[in-house]
Amino acid sequence: MLKNFKSLIKENKNLFSLLTVLIVSLIIGSLIVWINCSENILGHSYRDIYLYLIEALKFSGVNITGYDYVDFLSPLIPFLTSIAFRLNFVSVNSLFVITGIFYVLGVVGTYLLLRLRFDNTYSIFGAILYGSFTVNIMWAGNGSIDVPCVALSIWTLYFFIKAMKTNQKYFYLAFPLSVLTFFAKYTGAVVFAVMILYFLSQKDIFSTIKKYFKNIIGGALFGLVFMVPFFYYYLSNHIPFGFLNQAETISSTTTRSAFAIRKHKGNNLLYYFSNLPRYIYNPNHWVGIILLIICMVGIVYALYRFSKVLKESYGIMDSKVGFNYDTNSFWDNIVGKFKIPKSIFYVILFASIVGMCLSFFIAGKVSFVKCEILFFISIFIFSLTFNKVLLSFNENNKFKYEFFTYDLMMIGWFMGHMIFLSAHLTKVDRYATAFAPALAFFITFGLSFICEKLKDYKIKSVSLKHIIPTVCVILLLIMSFSYLGVNKHDSLVNNEQDTVTWLEGHDPNLGSAVIWADRGPIFTWYLQKEVHYVTNKENSSKFSNEMLANNTKYYISQYQNLSIPQYKEVKQIGEVSVYQKV
Incomplete structure (x- = not known):
């Protein structure tokens, strides 16, 4: 019977891996919600959550005068909470349960998203890692909208990639989810830029547009349908669109707040980078430091490979480079006629890297929007040039990099949020949830590289490649459950x-x-x-x-x-x- 069970697991490995992540996240998520409902936690640091409750009351028909500014808040989570209120569950616990569900969705979505890049073992590790981040456990299921927004962005990108790689019908899920991401928290709009980056960083832009145009338009139009209820509510109640005011303020100046000025924190660009160990595991920063070292090992290796590829590609490239990709399409033939000297091509490539770095270091000195535009234009130019480098290697059967667009998407996701958060003078730890999935990816990437190098080493016929991630998952679960014991009562x-x-x-x-x-x-x-x-x-x-x-x-x-x-x-x-x- 045991033999048959092992055979069943082997044949349905993906399903059992998914169920494992689902069960673990359900247990942790349920405990988080139960603890938050049992203990009085909404004390000194949770003013915003009461504003969401007031907004939920307003959605449910209880109009409280003097708090019109709640109309400027992101509406999705208060709207969902108002449904519970209409069913006579008028309690802060309703908000806890709703936001707690998104924690589970986020962990499961992280597994599926990583599974598009890694095997089951590393994907489970990455999902459990994401779910065990202190910053996620701390802010999950407590009424804040950050974790729900991130969970929706994870699923948006998962279905968007699935649409690009397997079935274009997934666009009809990706675009509505992207709209809900935006309404969950307006800063979730970064997901639109990440989607565009993934789309445009494909090998041949013109062929890509032609191939996906019909279903992308269809998916986008279907996504707009999900905006109708919110816009109808705002227009029928003569409520101004809060996100438009926010966008105008952000685009015109560096993001500031009275709170930040009062606290004299200044614009510390490295605030979030310097606190990464704390976001990973706050009770013991060494855990976070070790995981970040693993992450850096993978990044250093990737940079080494990148420099090596560039050096070798310079000798392979023709003296003049065109941006055609041998697809024999109409546009590809036209673009192929325009060529630039190889030296200028590499100058453009390096300039794009400089542009990406510069967009971060000028954050706070110019508006956030300008920094983001510079970053995404730079990373797009980088994808355009480096795809050509990869093509030259593929022609010579020297190097294949099938996950270039995926990895670039993760860089865009991480840095897109990091630039905005660093430009913002108010530095709040819960904002780190925005780049937590990308951080989990980079740590998983580092671990996968280390384990691949150790795959020939075995303990009792079991490769270290499988032992190390399994041990790490167990340690992460111990960390998660131990942190749940932290007294949150106020x-x-x-x-x-x-x-x-x-x-x-x-x-x-x-x-x-x-x-x-x-x-x-x-x-x-x-x-x-x-x-x-x-x-x-x-x-x-x-x-x-x-x-x-x-x-x-x-x-x-x-x-x-x-x-x-x-x-x-x-x-x-x-x-x-x-x-x-x-």
Whole structure:
């Protein structure tokens, strides 16, 4: 029977690998959601999540005045949450469950995406690695929209590549998912640039366009259908399109925020690079450092091979180079007539590399949009020139690189997000989830290179090529489950909930009372009525006059024993104090 079971696994290796990743991600994802639902975690650092809850209330028909700016937030996750609210599951747990599902989808999608490049063993490792990143576990299933956005971008790219390689009907899944990625978080629009890069970095652009034109147009039009409900909601309610305002602000200046200026963090371009070990595994940075060393081994090897190919190709190339690819197509024949000297060709190739590097180092000095445009134009020119180099090698049967477009896509994915995040003065760790799948890819690439070099070494007839990834997966699972034991409870949540309970018992007319609070969105969610969000109270007399002018009855503060004219402290619960108009 055991023999038959082993035979069954061998025959259905892909399916069992997928099921393994699915089961592991379901267990971890369920534990994350259960922990977040069981413990009060939404304390000091989770203001945005309450804004998504307010937006979900608005989608479900509960219109709270004074919080019109939630209309500018990314709508997908609040919209999905509003469905649960309409079914009478009005709880923060609904948001936890919905965002937790996307964690599972992200891990499974990572396996499938890596499976297009690696074998089962390395794909399982890469998927579990992605799922075990501290930054992912920390921000999964807690109501934030970052992990859902990344999960959708993973599936978008998976189906897009499948459409290019196997069946063009997958375009009708890829484009709708790309639209949902954008509405999950507006910065997810980077996925469109990555898709275009993958498409245009194919060997022959003109043949590629001709081959896929019909279904790409069809898929794109089908994707537009998924925009209709959102645009209808915005237009029918006379709501401005928040992403257009964001795009205008970003394109005109370096992205700034009052929070960043207040914290004096400055524009540290290397912030995310320097914190990579922490994002991989925060309790022990050495784990992240070791994995990054593995990653660097693969990158250094790739750069060595790249330099060697360029050096050898210079001797193979004709004195004049044309950008035709021997497809005998109409456009290929026209382009082939235009040739440039070999020396200029290589200057263009190296200039494209310089352009990619420069786009990162000028981030923050010019607008994010200009940096991204420079990067993607440079990487496109690089693909155009290097594809020609690869063609010259293929003609001489010297070197084949079948995953060039895939690897270039991963570089574009990683750097596309890194440039934007580095240009942004606000440096927040959860933003690192955006490039986490690409980081998992590069570490997997490094591990695969090392293991391939050790494939002839065996322990009890089993190759190290299989032992090392298996051991790594086990260690990653131990890391994941151990990190789940980290105490995420925040007593501020209890203080705020007890404050609401006290207010409701203290004032039977609380529904008509005007309330101001330092953490306005939190109390707005609890009371499901407008609680004015206080952002500036430096001058106590002026602040008091403003509250009196607005007939404010209560002010809920994070600070005790404040001296506010015409207001006295009537209740203190932990970190929360309630001031009432005298």
